[in-house]
Structure formats: C-alpha cells, structure tokens
Amino acid sequence: MEKLKINEIIVVEGKDDVSAVKKAVDAEILMTNGYSLDKRARDLIKAASLRKKLIILTDSDYAGEVIRKRVEKLVGSENVAHAFLSREVSTKDGDIGVENASPESITEALSKVRFTKKDKEDIFTQKDMLYNDLVGGNNSSNKRDFVGKLLGVGYCNAKQFLSRLNTFDITREEFNDALNKYENEVSNG
Incomplete structure (x- = not known):
C-alpha cells in the first residue's frame, strides 16, 4: 500500500513518534524533543513554519496539549493545523503516545486535520x-x-x-x- 503524501511538516514530540509517523505517511517530520521544547527545536520549528504549514500531532495527554499550545504560540495559529489521536488508539500498556498508534490510526488522524480559524x-x-x-x-x-x-x-x-x-x-x-x-x-x- 502506498503511503499518504503530506505536504505540510508534521511536528511530534520524540524520536519514537517520528518513527511511527514515518511508517504511516510520507512527510517531513520535526520533533520538539519532549515537553521542554528546547531552543534548537524552537528555532527549527520557526524556520520550518516559514517554508510550509505545520501539522501538530502530539500525545493525547496534558504534556501533549501544552506542547501543542506552545508550538502554536511560537509560530502563530495561521501557520499550524492540528491532528488528534484518541487515547483509545494511542495507549499501550498504560502509556499514552503517538508512538503507540497504528499507521492506520495516524493516517486517519492526519486525514482529519483542522486549521485554526481567525476572526x-x-x-x-x-x-x-x-x-x-x-x-x-x-x-x-x-x-x-x-x-x-x-x-x-x-x-x-x-x-x-x-x-x-x-x-x-x-x-x-x-x-x-x-x-x-x-x-x-x-x-x-
């Protein structure tokens, strides 16, 4: 089966998330390096948002929501879209994360991406x-x-x-x- 091609840049939390998303779709992927969103990650994400729109795909937990808001604030809501995985499809052995979702679940979440409306x-x-x-x-x-x-x-x-x-x-x-x-x-x- 051919992978879905995503033109936007997908932003995830960590390297295991990058691997999971790469199994599902053909896209450029950046990672935040976790909750802290260090300077290097912030600089890469800012630069990427000047080239293309970003899709934020973070874990369905508190930390994921905080990261989502930080990235949106960093680059502006007009430059991001949001994709969400349910806890049901992204939890394994009590661990919630994008890395636990199947390629099909990731593809489905990315097919339902939502842009923030303005005004x-x-x-x-x-x-x-x-x-x-x-x-x-x-x-x-x-x-x-x-x-x-x-x-x-x-x-x-x-x-x-x-x-x-x-x-x-x-x-x-x-x-x-x-x-x-x-x-x-x-x-x-």
Missing part, C-alpha cells in the same frame, strides 16, 4: 453543549469522546471541546452528523 463569529455556545448532552450528563464525557473522534478534534473536557468546535471551524452540519452517528451507535450498539 469568525462563534457558531456553537454552551446551550449547544447542554442541549446535546455534551456537558452535565452521565454519559457526556463518552459522547464528547465519540463526537470528537469523528470531527477530528480529539478528546477534551467540555470547555475545551466547545472552544475546539469554534476554533477549528466545525460546521453545524458536521456537528449534527457526528451527533447522529453517536445516537445510531448507541441505539444499535
């Missing part, structure tokens, strides 16, 4: 979260996880989920389709 009015509100049981319900966390996977925005708490819906320019149609798929899964599952 647009928010479509979604807290009312949408409440009305659709994405917050405050017994199963809200699982529902956000399922819908987040479908939309390619990853798993997060309710406040961050609402922010991602608006930040990554999710359409009302995409949102409703994901909710319908969740309801079909629950009723048939």
Whole structure:
C-alpha cells in the first residue's frame, strides 16, 4: 500500500513518534524533543513554519496539549493545523503516545486535520453543549469522546471541546452528523 503524501511538516514530540509517523505517511517530520521544547527545536520549528504549514500531532495527554499550545504560540495559529489521536488508539500498556498508534490510526488522524480559524463569529455556545448532552450528563464525557473522534478534534473536557468546535471551524452540519452517528451507535450498539 502506498503511503499518504503530506505536504505540510508534521511536528511530534520524540524520536519514537517520528518513527511511527514515518511508517504511516510520507512527510517531513520535526520533533520538539519532549515537553521542554528546547531552543534548537524552537528555532527549527520557526524556520520550518516559514517554508510550509505545520501539522501538530502530539500525545493525547496534558504534556501533549501544552506542547501543542506552545508550538502554536511560537509560530502563530495561521501557520499550524492540528491532528488528534484518541487515547483509545494511542495507549499501550498504560502509556499514552503517538508512538503507540497504528499507521492506520495516524493516517486517519492526519486525514482529519483542522486549521485554526481567525476572526469568525462563534457558531456553537454552551446551550449547544447542554442541549446535546455534551456537558452535565452521565454519559457526556463518552459522547464528547465519540463526537470528537469523528470531527477530528480529539478528546477534551467540555470547555475545551466547545472552544475546539469554534476554533477549528466545525460546521453545524458536521456537528449534527457526528451527533447522529453517536445516537445510531448507541441505539444499535
């Protein structure tokens, strides 16, 4: 099977992540060298962002989220896109990481990449979260996880989920389709 060609530069945390992504796609890959994002890594990432857009693919944990935000702040949100792996596909023996994901899962995450929108009015509100049981319900966390996977925005708490819906320019149609798929899964599952 031929690997998917990615034109953007993929930013990951460590060398094992680089190896995992190289198994999945044909792309230029940079690493942050972990949580600290040292000067050398910052300089390389800045320089790379002048040549091409970046796709940030970090672990689905707190450190990964911090790195994601640091890289975006470093190069500007207009120069980055975000790809998310669920904890489900990136956890092995209790260890969460891109390096644990299969090539298929990595390819799927990269096919759902999301760019940050700028200067647009928010479509979604807290009312949408409440009305659709994405917050405050017994199963809200699982529902956000399922819908987040479908939309390619990853798993997060309710406040961050609402922010991602608006930040990554999710359409009302995409949102409703994901909710319908969740309801079909629950009723048939």
